Amino acid sequence: MLARLQENFFNLDVAWRYLPSIGEGMIVTIHLAVLIVFTGLGLGLLLAFLRALQWRVLSWPIVIFADIFRALPPLVVLIIFYFAGPFVGIRMSGFVATWLSLSLALAAFAEEIFWAGILSVGRGQWEAARSTGLRYGQTLGYVVLPQAVRLAIPPLTNRTIAVTKMTALASVVAVEEILANAATAQAYSANTTPLTMAAIAYLVIFVPLVAFSRWIEHRFAWKH
Amino acid sequence: MDLIVENFFNLKVLAETAPYLVRGFLVMIELCLIVIPVGLIGGTIVAVLGSYGIPWLRWLLVVYVDLFRSLPPLVLLVFVYQGLPMMGVDIPALGAVVLSFLLNTSAYYGEIIRAGIESIPRGQQEAARSTGMTRIQTLAYIVLPQAIRNVVPDLISNTLEVIKLTSIASVVALPELLRMARLAQGSTYNPTPLIAAAAIYLAVCWPIVRFLSRFERRMTAKA
Known part of the structure; x- marks a missing residue:
């Protein structure tokens, strides 16, 4: 039993052979994750800012956008971009399709989290800032947003980790990231060791982030 | 415009593939009815064991929770689905899905319920114990009902994710909604079924999203 476990899951020969492939996959995964974090959080903050300007023509589409991309499974969005897009003349690589679909998902959640932060800044602060002569946009940018962002950090960290983990979905649309490379290696070697390596690769990337999010939660805990 | 209607909102294709979509939808509901209760029970066990005050057990559970919060669910699923047969355990796709969802969701639900348990003052447990209730009774009648009520929004939010x-x-060929939509797309060479599947997901999940947004607004208004 133990020998079989070692042979199939921790086979050093197989591990050595596919180490470069898993390493290349890690670089793609990290590249994709970094792009998604910047695009998703940036877009989410921008949308929350625009919504706070309280122009109906802007805030309605933003709410609908955030609702749709919080309700749809990212894999469904990804598959529509990648497999249905070409039918109407929109062609993109698996990498771009993953980047786009996960960024939109993260942006939708981030917008809601930032928005909740903006709402939680007391009315009195708006009035005080305005009465000192700051314009509406200045009040939002210099007084309200800095506090809103601070409040948003713990839930945002958790959500960002949850969404970036989904880069594994890219394996479905032929992106050569960790999981796809591991699955290919597993098929060639008829051995599960590459999948063990994939799991370890994800742990190497995400365990520090999860530990960091625990620390953030304590550090930024709202004190009443 | 015609291109979009022809490919995304083609009624003929929709009528033709509707039986596939209905079957996929039913399997999706079935799957939810299995994995959500299983995850909730698993999460409650994780949370209760973690709040027992035994240091090594608590430490072990933190490792368990962080481990499965770090692993992408798809990686876990592929690992279980491909790995177990290598150990001579034949597992059907449904079994692999339920097992990997149990590991993943019990970690998330467990974290949420643990926060709920910690929100109940210790004095209540001491009071309950001193009236002669056993540890289990205290947990079941005093602590858990309040703990769970305190974290209902987070539980709903996580259920939406599940x-x-x-x-x-x-991905492991379980014939749920997305799988059936892709099969239908393949056989008609028209992506309308994919759009229809997205519409079904939207119909199921949007009310939950709305509820969560409104609930959050009420909480902020109170604070």
């Missing part, structure tokens, strides 16, 4: 996550079961 419902959305069932779509990854399509």
